[in-house]
Amino acid sequence: MEIKYTNEAVKDIEGIYEYLIAFNEPQIVKARxxxxxxxxxxxxxxxxxxxxxxxxxxxKRPYRYIVCGKYIAFYLLRDDYVEIVRIxxxxxxxxxxxxxx
Numbered sequence: 001m002e003i004k005y006t007n008e009a010v011k012d013i014e015g016i017y018e019y020l021i022a023f024n025e026p027q028i029v030k031a032r033x034x035x036x037x038x039x040x041x042x043x044x045x046x047x048x049x050x051x052x053x054x055x056x057x058x059x060k061r062p063y064r065y066i067v068c069g070k071y072i073a074f075y076l077l078r079d080d081y082v083e084i085v086r087i088x089x090x091x092x093x094x095x096x097x098x099x100x101x
Contacts, residue, residue, distance in 0.1 A: 001047050002081040003040060009073075012087040016071070032069065036087065039068035043075065043082045050075060057095060 005013075013033065020029040042049065043066070050064035053074065063085065065074045072090050076083045088094035 001044050003044060003084060004078075004081050005084045006086070008086055009084045016087065016089070036068040036071050036073070039066055040073055040084060042066075047077055047082050 013036075016036075017029060017033060020032060024032075048064075050066040053059045053061075053063035053065055061076070063074050063076060065072050067090065068087075070090055071087055072094060073087045074085045074094075076085060086094070086097065088097065
């Protein structure tokens with residue numbers, strides 16, 4: 001199954017990069033982002049491995065999520081692809097930024 005990223009998810013990755021590069025060496029940042037990418041790419045073979053967000057909070061949309069180290073990737077299963085909707089630091093109040101209604 002193919003992985004597609006929303007514009008918001010791409011901006012999230014760019015924001016994570018900008019934050020990390022301010023405090024870390026480039027090779028460390030690349031390694032962290034590679035770890036996130038590897039976890040997301042696992043969805044190609046097993047798209048249903050993520051937990052349903054509705055099991056955690058009241059959510060009308062069928063979001064799923066996977067934990068990628070310190071980050072959480074939220075996604076939707078589409079007919080022929082996985083749509084990565086947002087990627088947040090797990091310590092953030094991500095539920096305030098995710099369109100769940």
